Amino acid sequence: xxxxxxxxxxxxxxxxxxxxxxxxxxxxxxxxxxxxxxxxxxxxxxxxxxxxxxxxxxxxxxxxxxxxxxxxxxxxxxxxxxxxxxxxxxxxxxxxxxxxxxxxxxxxxxxxxxxxxxx
Numbered sequence: 001x002x003x004x005x006x007x008x009x010x011x012x013x014x015x016x017x018x019x020x021x022x023x024x025x026x027x028x029x030x031x032x033x034x035x036x037x038x039x040x041x042x043x044x045x046x047x048x049x050x051x052x053x054x055x056x057x058x059x060x061x062x063x064x065x066x067x068x069x070x071x072x073x074x075x076x077x078x079x080x081x082x083x084x085x086x087x088x089x090x091x092x093x094x095x096x097x098x099x100x101x102x103x104x105x106x107x108x109x110x111x112x113x114x115x116x117x118x119x
Contacts (some may be wrong), residue, residue, distance in 0.1 A: 027087060
């Protein structure tokens with residue numbers, strides 16, 4: 001039996017959303033792919049009119065699918081979080097976001113800064 005989280009009713013005590021962030025490169029494409037999937041989901045299930053709620057509803061229904069298929073929800077969320085963190089690593093020198101793991105993730109330096117250091 002899944003553990004029930006002790007939470008307030010949906011929509012209450014929610015932090016106000018921060019302003020939209022500019023995404024570039026492959027992460028902008030990833031966000032667009034997610035938006036296409038979310039749009040398809042809300043056309044079928046009905047939209048709440050609130051983007052944060054709609055994303056949460058889609059994630060919840062994906063958990064239902066995973067449970068039905070015998071998959072580990074914890075493993076899926078851990079893997080998704082790991083991918084997100086890897087895809088949004090910032091270079092400690094230029095503060096740019098790594099694209100497709102170019103550079104040295106352990107040193108947190110992008111390919112451009114590594115190349116400049118080697119010269």
